[in-house]
Amino acid sequence: MPVKTVQIPTADGRADAFAAFPDDGERHPGVLLYMDAFGLRSVLEAMALELAGHGYYVLVPNVFYRHGPAPVVALPEHIGQEDRPALFAQLMPLIEAHTSERALRDADAYVAFLTAQPEVDAGPIATVGYCMGAVLAMRTAAAHPGRVAAVAGFHPGRLVTDAPDSPHLHLSGLTAEVYLAPAENDMTPEVIGELDRALDATGVGHTTEVYAGTVHGYTMADTDAFDPSALQRHWDRLFPLLGRALPGD
Numbered sequence: 001m002p003v004k005t006v007q008i009p010t011a012d013g014r015a016d017a018f019a020a021f022p023d024d025g026e027r028h029p030g031v032l033l034y035m036d037a038f039g040l041r042s043v044l045e046a047m048a049l050e051l052a053g054h055g056y057y058v059l060v061p062n063v064f065y066r067h068g069p070a071p072v073v074a075l076p077e078h079i080g081q082e083d084r085p086a087l088f089a090q091l092m093p094l095i096e097a098h099t100s101e102r103a104l105r106d107a108d109a110y111v112a113f114l115t116a117q118p119e120v121d122a123g124p125i126a127t128v129g130y131c132m133g134a135v136l137a138m139r140t141a142a143a144h145p146g147r148v149a150a151v152a153g154f155h156p157g158r159l160v161t162d163a164p165d166s167p168h169l170h171l172s173g174l175t176a177e178v179y180l181a182p183a184e185n186d187m188t189p190e191v192i193g194e195l196d197r198a199l200d201a202t203g204v205g206h207t208t209e210v211y212a213g214t215v216h217g218y219t220m221a222d223t224d225a226f227d228p229s230a231l232q233r234h235w236d237r238l239f240p241l242l243g244r245a246l247p248g249d
Contacts, residue, residue: 029246034133124149150245
């Protein structure tokens with residue numbers, strides 16, 4: 001399966017990205033995969049290839065493209081606990097600069113680009129995100145009702161905040177089935193309850209499943225947070241979700 005580098009035109013420039021898809025000359029359902037805070041790297045390429053191997057066209061944009069092409073921040077081969085303070089000193093300004101307004105403008109561009117690819121079929125798409133990417137996946141799904149049929153977020157970032165642009169306050173347009181899988185300490189029971197009530201109000205099918213015994217970042221094989229059994233569990237939940245929501249699995 002090929003992985004190719006692409007450039008996505010946006011309102012603020014061009015976002016570099018990679019795409020993975022079956023090389024069979026057929027059209028396939030589209031999946032927009034949002035990176036975690038550490039950005040585009042080989043572990044995300046491997047995950048995109050796994051999805052592509054199940055019959056999907058997977059687009060993975062560099063969310064931090066305004067600050068340069070990936071890698072925006074140089075990463076060690078393995079991200080240990082000792083690496084995090086220095087890395088997040090560089091990453092937090094990028095995360096904070098990625099406002100909800102920017103995220104929604106970018107989402108429009110990403111969805112338009114993905115659905116215009118000749119290898120992508122005309123049916124609905126899915127959004128999948130990790131860490132901060134789960135927040136972006138939810139924002140994208142809510143902003144594109146009827147287009148996004150499934151959204152999944154693993155070890156998600158802050159979906160419930162006190163800010164007026166908190167993701168849980170802007171779900172009224174959501175039509176996608178939702179699956180969220182926080183690590184054990186990602187969300188308090190009170191936060192999960194508030195999020196579930198917001199999702200109940202939309203009328204969509206939704207599941208929030210806490211992965212007990214995990215820490216934030218459990219899917220990422222290049223970090224100390226990695227949990228192989230939790231990664232497999234994530235695939236065991238994600239593929240059925242995509243199979244229900246998208247044609248052609």
